[in-house]
Amino acid sequence: MSATIIDGKAFAARVRGQVAEHVARLKAEHGITPGLAVVLVGEDPASQSYVRSKGKQTVEAGMNSFERKLPAETTEAELLAVVKELNEDPSVHGILVQLPLPGQMSSDLVINAIDPAKDVDGFHISNVGLLGTGQKSMVPCTPLGCLMLLRDHHGSLSGMNAVVIGRSNIVGKPMAQLLLGDSCTVTIAHSRTKDLPEVVRRADIVVAAVGRPEMVTGDWLKPGATVIDVGINRVEGRKGLVGDVDFASAVEVAGAITPVPGGVGPMTIACLLANTLTACCRANGLAEPEGLTA
Ligand code: NAD
Numbered sequence: 001m002s003a004t005i006i007d008g009k010a011f012a013a014r015v016r017g018q019v020a021e022h023v024a025r026l027k028a029e030h031g032i033t034p035g036l037a038v039v040l041v042g043e044d045p046a047s048q049s050y051v052r053s054k055g056k057q058t059v060e061a062g063m064n065s066f067e068r069k070l071p072a073e074t075t076e077a078e079l080l081a082v083v084k085e086l087n088e089d090p091s092v093h094g095i096l097v098q099l100p101l102p103g104q105m106s107s108d109l110v111i112n113a114i115d116p117a118k119d120v121d122g123f124h125i126s127n128v129g130l131l132g133t134g135q136k137s138m139v140p141c142t143p144l145g146c147l148m149l150l151r152d153h154h155g156s157l158s159g160m161n162a163v164v165i166g167r168s169n170i171v172g173k174p175m176a177q178l179l180l181g182d183s184c185t186v187t188i189a190h191s192r193t194k195d196l197p198e199v200v201r202r203a204d205i206v207v208a209a210v211g212r213p214e215m216v217t218g219d220w221l222k223p224g225a226t227v228i229d230v231g232i233n234r235v236e237g238r239k240g241l242v243g244d245v246d247f248a249s250a251v252e253v254a255g256a257i258t259p260v261p262g263g264v265g266p267m268t269i270a271c272l273l274a275n276t277l278t279a280c281c282r283a284n285g286l287a288e289p290e291g292l293t294a
Contacts, residue, residue, distance in 0.1 A: 003227075003254040006149050012266035015148070015292065016061055019273045022289045023062040026280065034280035035064035036094040036120065036272070037086045041079060041105070042072035047098045054096070054269055061273050066092060076105045080113050087115040093283055094120035094276035117283060120275040122174065131177050131294075138275055139294045143175035145267025146207055146228045147182070147294060153226060153256055158183040163200050165189045165216070165244070166209035171230055175207050178294055196220075208244035218249030227257040230264050241265075 026032045036058045040051045051067065058065035068082055079097075086095045095118045101107050111119070116126040122140040130137030150157055162184040166172035172188060179186045189199050197220040200206055208216050209230035221227065231244030243260030251257055258264055274292040281288050 003251045004153075004256040005251075006153060006226075006228075006256050006258045006263060008145070008149060008258055008263040009261075009266045011149060011152060012145070012270035015267070015270040015274060016057065018289065018292060019270070019277050020061045022277055022292075026277075026286070027062070030284065030286065032280065032284055033062070033064050033091075034093050034276050035066060035091045036096065036276045037066040037068060037089075037092045039068045039070065039079070039082060039086075039095070039097045041070045041074050041098070042102050044100070047100075051098055054272060057269050057273060058276070061277075063273070063276060064091065072102050074102075076109065079105060079110055083110065083113045087113075087118065092118065093280035094118055094272075096121050096272065118279055120272055120279055122275070123169065128169070128174070131174060131181075134181060137294075138279065139178065139271075140170060140174045141271035141275060142171050142209075142230060142264065142268045143178050144271040144275070144294055146175060146230065146264055147178045148271070148291075149228065149258065149264070149267065150205060150226065151182070156182075157205070160184045160204040161187075161202055162205040162207065163187045163189055163203035164207045164209065165193075165196070165200070166207075166211075166230075168209065171209035172207075175209065179205070179207075181294065206245075210244045212244055213242045214244070214246035216245040216250065218246065218251075218253040221250060221253045223253055224255035225253070227254045228264060229258050229260050231260060232265060 038051050055065045086092050095114050111123045116124045119138050122138040127137040162179045164172050164176045167188050167190040176186045176188045200220045205226050207228045213233040213235050229243035229245040233242050241261050278288050
């Protein structure tokens with residue numbers, strides 16, 4: 001048996017297309033253009049490349065892109081002043097501060113200074129609380145992308161056993177909340193989980209967000225399980241990226257699986273655009289786009 005390959009690249013292109021259509025309607029019918037501001041502190045090459053992609057895709061969706069590049073030696077107070085300015089700017093509907101921040105800053109303090117209504121990364125403590133209590137919130141982009149792929153593949157997720165490997169605030173925890181919201185029975189596994197293969201073997205849905213190349217192998221999986229591989233890892237001596245799942249063995253056992261690259265990765269920016277559109281609609285008291293929120 002060989003699993004269905006979940007094509008995140010194609011799905012993300014569809015999401016970007018839907019966002020662009022909505023944006024065009026917002027402009028034509030209401031004269032409103034959604035705007036996303038991305039703040040980058042320092043010159044980390046990976047962060048610079050992410051910020052470039054975000055800016056490019058924002059413009060391609062017909063939205064305004066504002067980039068604020070600050071030197072690595074920026075103080076926390078200076079960064080907070082930039083965040084305040086963006087909070088108060090009505091042409092900015094979404095604000096993203098690219099992480100990681102340099103060591104002299106508290107990421108928590110900076111993230112929690114963003115207006116929660118503009119927090120398109122969904123990391124503000126208010127959005128975390130809203131998501132955890134099942135209320136309308138801004139949802140972190142990567143887990144939202146995973147949820148969209150799962151809903152598209154399965155329709156209803158109700159009653160399924162889901163195991164999320166990884167408990168980070170960015171992926172693991174919000175992913176678990178979203179799956180719970182869709183009525184899965186959710187287990188969060190992490191570095192101290194005992195007998196992880198046995199835990200994973202119970203899952204109808206496995207979401208791997210660990211950061212360990214090819215850790216989850218086919219013999220850990222229940223036959224027919226759906227595997228969502230969030231991992232993005234570089235392995236010395238090998239070309240390209242590998243996931244947290246050993247694709248070659250997993251594809252023989254799983255029912256469906258996301259590849260790396262071309263699975264979850266492209267969904268993250270697509271969901272960032274979707275969140276910016278959602279934030280803009282909410283700010284203007286307009287109906288939210290269907291199918292683009294949790
Ligand atoms: P993180 O380092 O913050 O968290 C990793 C988690 O894995 C931790 O909770 C830890 O408890 C758990 N873990 C570590 N070793 C383990 C082990 N041996 N067994 C079980 N659990 C273990 O990482 P993160 O930010 O959540 O990212 C996870 C992966 O997802 C990384 O590869 C990252 O690059 C990738 N990522 C991809 C996207 C995307 O757009 N596709 C977005 C964010 C993160």
